[in-house]
Amino acid sequence: MRYLMMSKASDTAPDENLYVEMGKFVEEMTAAGVLLATGGLESGGVHVTSSGDEITVTDGPFSEAKEVVVGFALVEVRSREEAIELTRRFRKIVGDGDSVIQQVFGP
Amino acid sequence: MTDAHRTIDAVWKLESARIIAGLTRMMHDVGLAEELAQDALVSALEQWPESGVPDNPGAWLMAIAKRRAIDHIRRSQRLERKHEQLAHELEHQQDPEQDDVLRLMFISCHPVLATEARVALTLRLLGGLTAEEIARTFLVNEPRIAQRIAGAKRTLAEEQVPFELPDGSELAERLSSVLEVIYLIFNEGYSATSGDDLMRPGLCLEALRLGRLLAELVPHEPEVHGLVALMEIQASRSAARTGPSGEPVQLHEQNRGRWDQLLIRRGFTAMLRAREVGGTPGRYVLQAAIAVCHAQARTSEDTDWAQIAALYEALARLLPTPIVQLNQAVALGMARGPQAGLALVDSLIGDPTLQDYHLLPAVRGDLLVRLERYEEARLEFERAASLTRNVAERAFLRRRADEIAVTGASGVTLAQAAQDFLRRDDLNAETIRSYGQTLRRMCLTLGDQMPLASLTADQVTRMFATAWGEAAAKTWNRHRSAVRSFGAWASLEHLAAGLNRRAETRPRTATIGSPQLEALWSRPDLPLRERTLWRLLHESAAGVMAVLSLNVENLDLDDRRARAGDTWVSWRSETAQLLPHLVAGRTRGPLFLADRRPGPSRMPTQADLCPETGRRRLSYERAEYLFKQATKPLDPASNGYTLRQLKPRA
Numbered sequence: 001m002r003y004l005m006m007s008k009a010s011d012t013a014p015d016e017n018l019y020v021e022m023g024k025f026v027e028e029m030t031a032a033g034v035l036l037a038t039g040g041l042e043s044g045g046v047h048v049t050s051s052g053d054e055i056t057v058t059d060g061p062f063s064e065a066k067e068v069v070v071g072f073a074l075v076e077v078r079s080r081e082e083a084i085e086l087t088r089r090f091r092k093i094v095g096d097g098d099s100v101i102q103q104v105f106g107p
Numbered sequence: 108m109t110d111a112h113r114t115i116d117a118v119w120k121l122e123s124a125r126i127i128a129g130l131t132r133m134m135h136d137v138g139l140a141e142e143l144a145q146d147a148l149v150s151a152l153e154q155w156p157e158s159g160v161p162d163n164p165g166a167w168l169m170a171i172a173k174r175r176a177i178d179h180i181r182r183s184q185r186l187e188r189k190h191e192q193l194a195h196e197l198e199h200q201q202d203p204e205q206d207d208v209l210r211l212m213f214i215s216c217h218p219v220l221a222t223e224a225r226v227a228l229t230l231r232l233l234g235g236l237t238a239e240e241i242a243r244t245f246l247v248n249e250p251r252i253a254q255r256i257a258g259a260k261r262t263l264a265e266e267q268v269p270f271e272l273p274d275g276s277e278l279a280e281r282l283s284s285v286l287e288v289i290y291l292i293f294n295e296g297y298s299a300t301s302g303d304d305l306m307r308p309g310l311c312l313e314a315l316r317l318g319r320l321l322a323e324l325v326p327h328e329p330e331v332h333g334l335v336a337l338m339e340i341q342a343s344r345s346a347a348r349t350g351p352s353g354e355p356v357q358l359h360e361q362n363r364g365r366w367d368q369l370l371i372r373r374g375f376t377a378m379l380r381a382r383e384v385g386g387t388p389g390r391y392v393l394q395a396a397i398a399v400c401h402a403q404a405r406t407s408e409d410t411d412w413a414q415i416a417a418l419y420e421a422l423a424r425l426l427p428t429p430i431v432q433l434n435q436a437v438a439l440g441m442a443r444g445p446q447a448g449l450a451l452v453d454s455l456i457g458d459p460t461l462q463d464y465h466l467l468p469a470v471r472g473d474l475l476v477r478l479e480r481y482e483e484a485r486l487e488f489e490r491a492a493s494l495t496r497n498v499a500e501r502a503f504l505r506r507r508a509d510e511i512a513v514t515g516a517s518g519v520t521l522a523q524a525a526q527d528f529l530r531r532d533d534l535n536a537e538t539i540r541s542y543g544q545t546l547r548r549m550c551l552t553l554g555d556q557m558p559l560a561s562l563t564a565d566q567v568t569r570m571f572a573t574a575w576g577e578a579a580a581k582t583w584n585r586h587r588s589a590v591r592s593f594g595a596w597a598s599l600e601h602l603a604a605g606l607n608r609r610a611e612t613r614p615r616t617a618t619i620g621s622p623q624l625e626a627l628w629s630r631p632d633l634p635l636r637e638r639t640l641w642r643l644l645h646e647s648a649a650g651v652m653a654v655l656s657l658n659v660e661n662l663d664l665d666d667r668r669a670r671a672g673d674t675w676v677s678w679r680s681e682t683a684q685l686l687p688h689l690v691a692g693r694t695r696g697p698l699f700l701a702d703r704r705p706g707p708s709r710m711p712t713q714a715d716l717c718p719e720t721g722r723r724r725l726s727y728e729r730a731e732y733l734f735k736q737a738t739k740p741l742d743p744a745s746n747g748y749t750l751r752q753l754k755p756r757a
Contacts, residue, residue, distance in 0.1 A: 032121075033319030036369060074369075076312065081117035085160075092162060106346070 002036070002076050002104040003083035005090070006069040009043065010097030021093045029075070034086065038073040074104065111156040119148055120235035122165040127232055128207035130172055131270050134179075137214055138260035141232065143179065147172035208233070209324040210270050212317075215259075216285040219266045219632045224259035225288045226295075231256050233320075234313045244310050245295065251703065266631055282325065286334050286391060289317045293338050297345075311342055322377065332381035333392030339374035340398040343367040354503045359407035371402045393422045412442035429458045437470055445477040457573050462552060465494035469504060476511070485511040490554035508556075521562060522555035528596050545589035548574050559597060568605030577746070580609035619752050623741045628681075630737075636725070637733060639685040640699055642678075644753040649676040651750045655725060657698040659690055693717070697724035 029035035044060030045068075062068070073090070077083050083101050091099060123144060130140035147168045161167040215228040230236045238256060242249040273281040296310025318335040325331055347361040356362075378399055381392050388396065397418045404410040419435035432455055440448020452471050461467045472487035488508035492501050525546040529539055552570045553562070567590060575583050587606045594602035619627075627633075627641070644654055653671040661669045664686060668677035678686075689698070696717035704721045705711060715724040735747035742748055 031320060031323035033316035036373070076315075078120060078309070078312065079113070079117055081113045082121065085114065085117045085121065085164075088160070 001079075002074060003080075003101050004104050005073045005075065005083070005087050005099055005101045007071045007090075007094070008098040008100075009068050009070045010095070012095050012097070014094075018094065025090065025093055029086065034075050034077060034082075036074045036076050038071075040071045041069055043068055043070060109156070112152065114160060115148070115151050115155055118151075118160065118164045118168075122168055123148075123235035124208050124211060124233045125165065126169050126172055128211040129169060130176060131211060131214070132207050133173070133176055135270060137211070137232070137263055137270070139179070141260070143172045143175045144168070146175045206272060206324070208320070210272060212285050212321065212324075213273060213281055214263060214268060214270060216281070216288045217263065217268050218281070218284055219262055219268060220259050221632075221634070222288070222291070224255050224262070225284070226291055227252055227255045228259045229288050229317070230292065230313060233317060236313070244307055282328060282330070285321065286330060289314050289321070290334060290338070290391075292317070293341075297341060308345065311338075311345070314338060315342060322380070326380075327384055329381040329384040329386050330389045330391045332377045332384065333389060333395045336374045336377035336381060336395035337391055337398055339370045339377060340395065340402050343370035343374065343402065349499070353499045354506075355500055358401060359410075361407075363405065363407075366402070374402065375399065388421070390422065390426050393418055393425065397422075410441070412438055416442040429455050429461045430464075433461070433464075433467060433470060437473075440474050440477070445474045449474045449478065457569065459573055459577070462573050463494055465491045465500070465504070467491075468494070468554075472507065481511045486554040486557055489556040490551070493551065493555055519559045520555060521553060521557040521559055522550050524559045524597055525550055525593070528593055531596075541585060542589040542592065545586045546593065548586075549590075559599070562599065562602065564601050564604040567602050571606055580611045583609050584611065617752060618755060619738075619741075619748050623738070623748075626741050627738065633737070635685065635689055636699060637737065639682065639689045640725075640730065641734065641750075641753055642682045642685060643676075644750055645755060646678040646682050647676045648754045649674075651727060651730070655699055655727060655730060658696060659693050659698050660695040662686065662690070662698065664690075693719050695719075699725040699730070701725050701729065 026035065026038060044062075046060060047056075047058040047062070049056045049058070075083060075086055077086070080103070083103075087099050087101055091097070126144045126147070127137070127140050130143050131137045134140050134143070150171050151164075151168060155161075211232055212229070215232050216225045220228065227241055230241050231238070238253040239249050242252040245252070272278070292310055293314030296307045296312075296314060315335075315338050318331070318338050322331050322335045343366050344358070344361060346367065347363070347365040348356055348358075350356050374395070378392075378395055381395070397415055400411050400415050400418070416435065416438040419431065419438045423431045423435050432451065436448045436451035436455070438448075439451055449471070452467070452474060455461055455467065468487040469491040472484045472491060475481070475484035475487060485508050488504050488511070492504035492508060495501050495504065529543055529546065534542070549567070549570060552574065553566055571583070571586065571590075575586055587603060587608065590606065591603045594600050624645070633641075640654065643649075644651065647654065649671065653674065653676055657669050657671055657676065661671070663669060664683070666677075667679065667683050668675050670676075696719060697715060700717050700720060700722040701724065702722075705716075705723045710716075711723045717723070731750055734750050737747070739745055739747040
């Protein structure tokens with residue numbers, strides 16, 4: 001089963017050490033065949049809203065900076081617990097903040 | 108399971124391979140390493156629910172396991188200073204090496220183990236699956252898997268398989284064994300050979316993970332990337348290859364929008380890595396190239412069949428198995444028309460390995476439909492349906508047969524006629540049983556729905572050549588007389604016209620040459636039971652039945668002889684060395700036991716049942732089969748030998 005792990009913006013600024021640790025973690029998870037795709041996201045983005053026939057396009061950034069997803073990882077695991085365990089390890093590396101994991105269905 | 112236990116289970120599955128690999132390097136015994144790792148797991152189960160999962164759970168488990176390992180060494184070798192030193196060294200040893208997991212893979216796929224044992228051990232040691240989980244995915248009972256794993260660990264210890272990386276020419280051979288095991292696991296998940304579901308996704312995932320891991324560990328081997336590419340692309344079709352009610356959807360009818368593009372891209376990437384490494388394409392790279400062709404076609408009409416047919420031709424040269432040729436026939440049928448495909452399929456009909464393979468008639472049926480030979484096609488789909496063991500597939504094939512309207516009055520079918528024939532009351536039970544065997548084979552090969560009126564002597568002759576061409580004259584003649592009797596009853600006297608009676612005087616059995624015997628004895632992978640039985644037959648020159656009928660309580664190990672009915676069977680030193688291991692503490696019951704316990708409906712008499720293990724006496728048929736299989740590579744004619752031939756020349 002697949003899980004999408006999304007991380008939200010945090011206050012702590014990343015340092016050199018964090019990049020090294022993250023690089024190691026990503027490498028390890030890729031080698032283990034667990035990590036299928038990962039990436040960072042721009043912080044602003046574009047909002048596209050539909051209402052009736054009308055489509056509204058709004059450029060970011062938006063006010064609720066803390067709610068913005070800034071990174072994702074798509075993992076293939078045996079169980080929900082494995083996804084949680086991986087997220088736990090990820091959070092240990094990046095420090096204070098929020099991640100959300102949701103199971104992916106399909107394609 | 109509580110939440111904490113589920114968490115521990117998840118951690119275990121992520122970490123166990125590395126822990127067991129590291130411990131195996133220290134202890135030089137994979138069985139012991141696994142026990143120590145299990146001990147660490149037990150500690151985690153005791154402590155983590157209270158203390159919470161530690162920051163680095165893998166290191167925690169490893170530390171505990173290492174401490175147990177040191178205790179173990181100190182306990183077992185307390186008096187020797189040398190071991191004290193060893194324990195001291197262990198305490199200060201580095202963390203596990205990256206290659207340890209690779210070494211562990213080579214060990215669990217080692218050629219001294221039977222294929223089934225390799226699969227079970229790999230899932231256990233590298234996937235971290237429990238015996239219960241493995242049993243569930245393979246639909247067998249847990250004790251059998253546990254036994255298989257224990258047996259494998261014992262064999263590895265007995266054969267003193269070293270924990271090292273093979274090099275040179277051995278590497279290629281050992282690696283291909285690892286690839287084979289991974290692909291076997293994948294295939295068992297991808298096309299479940301039995302049961303109700305067409306797929307067991309868990310096994311596919313395990314195989315994919317093992318493959319991806321292996322590709323990182325040995326990045327310079329193109330076949331590894333080929334296998335990964337093949338599995339990624341095949342897995343990309345998982346969602347599309349079954350319909351809403353679980354029925355199979357054939358490749359050309361699949362909704363390509365449901366193919367998983369992420370996996371396809373991963374497959375392409377793996378394929379590129381294989382190409383970058385270079386070398387002559389092996390079996391996995393070729394199969395992956397075929398999968399890539401399919402994945403690149405936006406619609407099934409866009410498929411580059413000429414390219415696929417060419418790839419299959421190359422594959423068939425490398426791997427000339429009937430299954431590959433059958434696939435080649437499908438590709439040929441698409442590239443150059445159904446007639447070309449049918450010609451190749453028809454050349455495979457006489458192959459005994461395909462006689463019960465449902466895809467042969469299924470493919471033939473497809474080609475016949477395209478040639479508008481509908482009636483023949485319908486019979487082929489019927490036959491394919493009766494051959495498959497998979498429920499979803501059977502329903503699908505039945506439906507394909509039903510889609511073809513029955514034309515004309517076909518009258519009585521072969522299956523009905525056979526049933527009526529066997530129901531007569533002037534035959535005794537033994538004859539019915541014997542005739543039944545012949546007619547069941549006929550129905551399977553020619554199709555239940557084959558109209559009796561269209562049955563020809565030619566078809567019967569061909570079917571006999573495939574099914575019993577290699578059988579003993581006596582067997583051939585028994586089946587022949589069944590067909591004659593059936594023909595006479597059905598007023599089709601001509602049926603056996605092409606079947607000649609065979610002379611039953613058997614030529615003197617040739618003994619096996621001594622170079623072959625030497626090769627046989629020196630094979631490291633022979634199971635103990637087989638080794639003992641064959642040595643005993645050779646040394647005693649006794650009859651096969653007499654030897655198989657031996658009981659443990661009749662053995663006189665000191666005098667090297669045993670009572671068998673009215674005679675004595677006696678042996679020499681080689682057997683004498685093996686027998687105590689085979690007896691292994693048993694005190695009575697059959698000496699040679701079957702691999703498993705009999706099902707409730709096939710319970711043998713008390714005398715043929717082992718009171719201690721519940722297993723039955725090894726049958727002549729099974730013993731003969733195993734010997735034949737084992738000696739095929741030794742026999743210049745590749746037929747394999749019979750047990751009687753073990754008797755030394757008088």
